[in-house]
Amino acid sequence: GLAEKLQNTFQKLKGKGKLNEADVDQAMRDVRVALLEADVNFKVVKDFIKKVKERAVGQEVLQSLTPGQHVIKIVNDELTELLGGTQSKINISSKPPTVIMLVGLQGAGKTTTAGKLANLLRKQGRRPLLVAGDVYRPAAIKQLQVLGDQLSIPVYTLGDKTNPVDIAKGAMEHARSYNNDIVIIDTAGRLHINEELMEELQNVKNAVHPHEILFVMDATTGQDAVNIAQSFHERLGIDGVIITKLDGDTRGGGALSVKAVTGKPIKFAGMGEKLDALEPFHPDRIASRILG
């Protein structure tokens, strides 16, 4: 990974005598390539390298016997700081029900994550209600109902001929009548550039005032992660992020990009297709994946 690459780079550079700032530039190029290969957005990489270089041109690195190790430590520290701490809590409202809305692109894993979240919160002693807010995708409602059955968690639906705003409002009334203290709204996947559908989300938000709008993103997302996350955040104001499909071999640099551009915490990681495969997001683990 990057650690070995930096070691080789500095080995060659030290062979020529004392290290200087230009040598650090060479090391920064290694860091840049590593981050880009890991799918970190190229603008996020630029800002990141600037920060790292400021720290890497100090005497601590230039006079070190092991400059490669110093640089790796700086990179790791900066990455972990940028990714934020582990904040895997759902903010529970003092005035129930707490309303959670899941949003994101097509196929990101929202419906499955809705089931996982409901499962997790029920294990924490809550009484969640799942809401079938996707009226477009074939068999989307059935998909959520099957998950609800597997978990014995109720699913609120008004079918696919009702608009999502009315479904959300109906779900709130239902939650109050049946004492559900958590309402999890599954929404249809949509493009951030689809005006009409982004407005629909806005309307659902205005109707039921979610306490948590969680942006669900596939961990394999590449450079476009910045555009996508920024658009959803600007339109809706997201409160947190869930990164899915981290059980593969993707480096997950998109997660860094999302955190950098929205400033919002990555709360959970989807680690599989089963309904118990939701873990708190560990920034140090993603940092080491990104570094290879």
Next chain:
Amino acid sequence: LVSGKKIDDELYEELEELLIQADVGVNTAIELVEDLRKAVKERKIEDSGELKNVLKELVADIMGSEEFKLKTVNKPTVIVVVGVNGAGKTTTIGKLANNFKQDGKNVLLAAGDTFRAAAIDQLEIWGNRVGCDVIKHQEGADPAAVVYDSLQAAKARESDILIIDTAGRLHTKVNLMEELKKIFRVISREMPDAPDEVLLVLDATTGQNAISQSKLFAQAAGVTGIVLTKLDGTAKGGVVIGIKSELNIPVKFIGVGEQIDDLKEFSPQDFVEALFE
């Protein structure tokens, strides 16, 4: 990038960044820009406005030209659709079935995803929209058994086209890739010349992980072509350039939306134009 600017390192760096931004990948981007420098030297190009055009030409050359037709001489033509979770396989099958139906073909679908919640229901709705039958078992059945039945049904009904849907699976899950290999063993036992096409569905928002996906699916399933979906978004899908040059897997179709008509044949020219927009 305007005409009249000097051709210098800064310009080449700008182009490299454009490629990286399009998910081409840093190493492929560096190689492309090196080839560009060579071409500029060989052709004695002085106008910076020409640079982008030469780069487009280099990329279009890599993406190929004649490999985009589906091989449909056999009857039934057997097409298997594979890929990671949520890429757009089931939706693509609906669109593809519709295209064949419009061409007057007799199409049969196989609900090979027996695992995911409501996967069979989803494909059945597409079958209804297109007007073609779906061979299915109950949820939880062995996908190889569904595939076996669908091959018999396609022969018995003299279907022109059989399209087999499979469950999404991460390429790193060995047991799931073994399940896929079993499906292919069943197919080749029943019909030695099949499958005619194995389409890997790739989401255009995917970054460099698409390379790993392509490698492992190619090993397990013998991929004959890629369907690049969700190109109606802002992602460019540049990773397919490296996939074509390293693994020689061509893009055959692109998905540009969620409706039944939103599947187009791949055009290298359109692709390179969009890459630089």
